[in-house]
Amino acid sequence: MTRHLFLEPEHELLRDQIRRFVAERVHPEADRWEEEGAVPRKILREMGDLGFLGIRYPEEYGGSAMDTRATAVLAEELGRSTYSGFAITVLVHTDMASVHLYNAGTPEQRAAWMPDIIAGRKIVAVAVTEPDAGSDVKGIRTSARREGDSYVLNGSKMFITNGVHADLYCVAAKTDSGGAASQSVTMFLVEKGAPGFTVSRALDKHGWRSSDTAELSFSECRVPAVNVLGQEGRGFxxxxxxxxxxxxxxxxxxxxxxxxxxxxxxxxxxxxxxxxxxxxxxxxxxxxxxxxxxxxxxxxxxxxxxxxxxxxxxxxxxxxxxxxxxxxxxxxxxxxxxxxxxxxxxxxxxxxxxxxxxxxxxxxxxxxxxxxxxxxxxxxx
The missing domain is CATH 1.20.140.10 (Butyryl-CoA Dehydrogenase, subunit A, domain 3)
Known part of the structure; x- marks a missing residue:
């Protein structure tokens, strides 16, 4: 069994393009990113210009409309760069956070955010993990109560990749503490600078040093009801x-x-x-x-x-x-x-x-x- 059995010529072309970008733009500078604790925005914007941040998304938003195999090629080549902090910064943006917006978002939410996300002008994080809830998603404690045309979030999130520098956060919170745990989680879009939302601290990690990772805090953070991602209670x-x-x-x-x-x-x-x-x-x-x-x-x-x-x-x-x-x-x-x-x-x-x-x-x-x-x-x- 060889790799070409699963890939088309366009996947291998994508591989060559990514590998060339890594050699020319990542290797010469990435040691500095390790020291600084973050990947520069200019690099992410360059990746957006080259089409690397929208591989799986439709052309109407600036994407390439490719498939899961293309995602695997991107991930493998970024891992092969030897700078995994850089790699995870990109991959959280492309395939772990923005997917929540694209898969569950309304046409209005997609139109408002996806073009900038794919271009690298806006960076995304996903905030699910908490100090006492990692793989056990049902155990999250961050809450969201409905007040008129808004929800009010309270709680904290931990180990959030891109958490310091993101512009948009896909946040999981419990909206119905009386129901089954799997039916009480709702996803919200929370913008950087929302009142009551703060980056508590940047975390100092063993590895992935060029990936910014944060603890987040929500204290009476008011989020418009139109920022709900998908249906209430279907976030899990x-x-x-x-x-x-x-x-x-x-x-x-x-x-x-x-x-x-x-x-x-x-x-x-x-x-x-x-x-x-x-x-x-x-x-x-x-x-x-x-x-x-x-x-x-x-x-x-x-x-x-x-x-x-x-x-x-x-x-x-x-x-x-x-x-x-x-x-x-x-x-x-x-x-x-x-x-x-x-x-x-x-x-x-x-x-x-x-x-x-x-x-x-x-x-x-x-x-x-x-x-x-x-x-x-x-x-x-």
């Missing part, structure tokens, strides 16, 4: 639906990270001398890298096969849960051995592999922890 189902796309994206991104780490390590062990010969001369190292390469190749094909089935409209919840668990664990296994084979240099902050290993750690946590994903698989076996 919207979140669950969008999780499928998010998890395909994260799986593809993880495999891009893993392949880049293997490529770096292969170059290193072929030139690094130890005991009078390159490390590549050691059978144990050759065979370990060979097996990891085989497993990454297999997992990548699983990602693209699932993306192709999703693009065809098939039900792939089980497969998406499998690939999220598989890829999240595998990329960390790859990083562990790649750091090991770099020796002491792999532990130094000046080393690319050290940064990549820190970045990859969250892949088994964010977007659905491995343990949660395996339970979703078990339900469907």
């Amino acid at each position: 189902y919207s979140i669950m639906k969008n999780f499928q796309n998010e998890r395909i994206v994260l799986g593809a991104m993880a495999m891009g990270e893993a392949q880049a780490a293997l490529d770096l390590t292969l170059d290193y062990v072929k030139t690094r001398q130890a005991f009078g010969a390159p490390l590549w001369s050691k059978q144990a190292i050759r065979q370990r890298l060979s097996m990891l390469s085989a497993r990454v190749a297999a997992a990548r094909q699983f990602v693209y096969a699932t993306a192709a089935r999703d693009a065809a409209g098939e039900e792939v919840v089980r497969e998406v849960s499998m690939l999220k668990a598989l890829c999240g664990e595998l990329v960390n296994e790859v990083m562990y051995d790649c750091v090991q084979f770099h020796g002491g240099m792999g532990y130094m902050r000046e080393s690319t592999i050290e940064r990549m290993a820190r970045d990859a750690r969250v892949q088994s946590i964010g977007g659905g922890a491995t343990e949660v994903m395996l339970e979703e698989v078990a339900k469907r076996l």
